[in-house]
Amino acid sequence: MRRQRIPIPMTDSNVAHVRTRFAPSPTGFIHLGNIRSALYPWAFARATGGDFILRIEDTDVERSSQAAVDVILEGMQWLGMEPDEGPFYQMQRMDRYKAVLAQMQEQGHVYPCYMSVPELDALRERQMAAKEKPRYDGTWRPEEGKTLPPVPEGVLPVLRFRNPKDGVVVWDDKVKGRIEIRNDELDDLVIARPDGTPTYNFCVVVDDMDMAITHVIRGDDHVNNTPRQINIFRALGITPPVYAHLPTVLNEQGEKMSKRNGAKPVTQYRDEGYLPEAMINYLARLGWSHGDDEIFSREQFLQWFNLDHLGRSAAQFDEAKLRWVNAQHIKLTADDALAALVADQLAQRGVAREALTDGRLPRICSLFKDRCDTTVALADWALAFYGEVQPQPQEMAQHVTPAVLPALDALGAALASCTWEKAAISAAFKAVLAEHGLKMPQLAMPVRVLTVGTAHTPSVDAVLELVGREKVLERLRNR
Numbered sequence: 413m414r415r416q417r418i419p420i421p422m423t424d425s426n427v428a429h430v431r432t433r434f435a436p437s438p439t440g441f442i443h444l445g446n447i448r449s450a451l452y453p454w455a456f457a458r459a460t461g462g463d464f465i466l467r468i469e470d471t472d473v474e475r476s477s478q479a480a481v482d483v484i485l486e487g488m489q490w491l492g493m494e495p496d497e498g499p500f501y502q503m504q505r506m507d508r509y510k511a512v513l514a515q516m517q518e519q520g521h522v523y524p525c526y527m528s529v530p531e532l533d534a535l536r537e538r539q540m541a542a543k544e545k546p547r548y549d550g551t552w553r554p555e556e557g558k559t560l561p562p563v564p565e566g567v568l569p570v571l572r573f574r575n576p577k578d579g580v581v582v583w584d585d586k587v588k589g590r591i592e593i594r595n596d597e598l599d600d601l602v603i604a605r606p607d608g609t610p611t612y613n614f615c616v617v618v619d620d621m622d623m624a625i626t627h628v629i630r631g632d633d634h635v636n637n638t639p640r641q642i643n644i645f646r647a648l649g650i651t652p653p654v655y656a657h658l659p660t661v662l663n664e665q666g667e668k669m670s671k672r673n674g675a676k677p678v679t680q681y682r683d684e685g686y687l688p689e690a691m692i693n694y695l696a697r698l699g700w701s702h703g704d705d706e707i708f709s710r711e712q713f714l715q716w717f718n719l720d721h722l723g724r725s726a727a728q729f730d731e732a733k734l735r736w737v738n739a740q741h742i743k744l745t746a747d748d749a750l751a752a753l754v755a756d757q758l759a760q761r762g763v764a765r766e767a768l769t770d771g772r773l774p775r776i777c778s779l780f781k782d783r784c785d786t787t788v789a790l791a792d793w794a795l796a797f798y799g800e801v802q803p804q805p806q807e808m809a810q811h812v813t814p815a816v817l818p819a820l821d822a823l824g825a826a827l828a829s830c831t832w833e834k835a836a837i838s839a840a841f842k843a844v845l846a847e848h849g850l851k852m853p854q855l856a857m858p859v860r861v862l863t864v865g866t867a868h869t870p871s872v873d874a875v876l877e878l879v880g881r882e883k884v885l886e887r888l889r890n891r
Contacts, residue, residue, distance in 0.1 A: 429462060429463075430627060431623065431625050432465070433467055436450070436469065438468055438484060440475075440480060441671060442480070442487050443669060443670070443677060443678060444675065444676075444729060445675065445729075447487060447493075447678050448658070448661055452658065452722070453627065454495075455696070455714055456627060456717065456718070456719060457496070459714050459718065463497060464497075465495055465498050467502070468481055468484070468501045469616075470502055470503050471502050471609070471612065471615060481499075483678070491691060502619065506609075509615055510608065512618050512648070516573075520554075522572065522603065523552060523553060523554055523571070523574060524571060526552055526561070527548070527551055527552060535549060553572070553600055568607070570602045571603055572601060572602055572603065573601045573602075573640075573643070575595060575643055578595060580592050580593065580594050581593045581594075586627075586654060586655065587632075587658060587719075587723075587724060588632070588635070588657055591635070591638075598640060598643070601640050612637075613641055616641060617645055620641075620645075627653055627656065627719075628654070629658065629719070630658065631657065631658050631660065632657040632659055656722060658722065659723065661699075662728040663675065663729055664729055664730060664731065678691075684786060685787035686786060687738060687741045687753075687787070690734075690738040690742075692710050693737055694734045696717075699723045701721055702721065706737070735785040735786070738785055739784065739785035742781050742785070742790070743782055748774050750777040750787065750790065754773060755768045758795060761795060763795070772797060779875070780793040780870065796865055796879075797880075807866065807867055811861045811867055812858045816854060819845075819850055819854075820888055820891070824888045826843060827840055827881065828881075832877065833877060834873045837873040837877055841856070863875070863879055863883070863884055863887045863888065
């Protein structure tokens with residue numbers, strides 16, 4: 413996290429410098445739907461040479477947790493989406509919010525409302541019975557020539573924003589197009605609770621103003637908040653940012669992705685062996701496209717990204733597609749880089765770090781990466797080269813038959829004396845096959861079962877070279 417300053421408020425003179433933000437609420441772990449909402453503002457800032465700000469909206473004290481904050485920071489760091497500024501925490505900015513509230517109240521944009529919750533509930537019931545839209549009726553809104561009710565004793569008021577009565581709120585949404593909301597459809601929003609704590613929509617506006625946010629790219633569940641926030645911006649004399657409201661990400665059952673619907677923390681994908689480059693690639697395509705390109709690098713994504721190709725329809729998560737994308741990126745990843753990831757996983761499984769420094773692991777990754785869709789699967793293969801091998805009884809019964817034992821003994825003798833490199837190992841196989849009248853699968857499959865625990869691997873001579881002479885001979889005898 414690089415800078416912690418709060419920049420000057422946005423004005424028309426500096427709007428050309430793009431500043432975006434991601435503002436998660438730490439009331440639960442961050443999942444792929446949340447990260448997709450962070451990806452596009454991050455990418456837009458990077459693509460335009462702008463700034464990306466992280467803001468933690470932690471005013472829901474009862475539900476917010478440090479553990480959830482940690483997952484946000486850890487997940488973004490893993491994906492290489494670290495912010496230019498932040499994280500900023502709303503709970504640390506309460507004095508600023510209250511100062512702006514006082515300013516707006518002094519200017520007549522905010523007024524105290526003493527309507528109690530039971531009174532408000534009764535008002536809504538009457539409106540619904542009359543088939544009217546339930547809304548605050550402006551009882552305590554000051555108007556010229558209007559007499560307000562007497563202030564009740566011992567009642568702490570809420571503060572309401574004095575929303576314009578006339579006109580239309582209009583914005584050109586970068587995803588949804590032109591949106592118009594009549595002001596007479598909006599009531600006077602509560603922007604501070606009786607204890608003086610400011611509410612969500614007000615805090616968001618003050619933050620976006622102070623942090624000079626030029627583009628708000630967020631989920632379309634916030635569309636209804638936008639006209640209210642635009643009116644607060646205008647009351648403060650600030651030009652509202654550009655808005656882009658992203659369609660929902662659905663889970664595989666077609667429901668909105670959420671922790672309640674089985675979504676996983678984004679860090680779990682790291683632990684399951686997904687590459688950050690693959691996650692960026694897959695998430696980018698959940699609502700954005702560049703022609704028919706399916707597989708692309710982070711650099712290509714940032715070169716291509718703009719707000720004009722964001723989709724309007726909800727995107728559906730597909731784990732099989734994610735695994736396929738991950739497999740393509742594994743194939744494209746340098747062997748040394750894969751080896752570092754696989755080494756971490758092998759160490760977690762009890763393999764000594766010293767054993768992993770013998771130079772074999774990058775070559776093992778090169779040999780097996782075309783067969784793997786996660787680094788966990790790659791580590792499964794690599795474990796046979798560093799740990800013990802336990803062939804399955806059914807594999808032993810099928811392939812290590814009495815008929816092939818003489819050939820296995822002959823191969824063991826040939827491998828004990830040959831030069832330990834791929835060509836010589838291949839020559840030893842060919843000599844034994846000729847001597848015993850066998851075809852390659854008849855000998856190679858039992859050798860694979862005994863040496864690495866499975867009958868199907870890449871080229872057997874390459875596999876044996878990497879297992880090492882001593883282990884190969886020991887495992888061939890252990891039958």
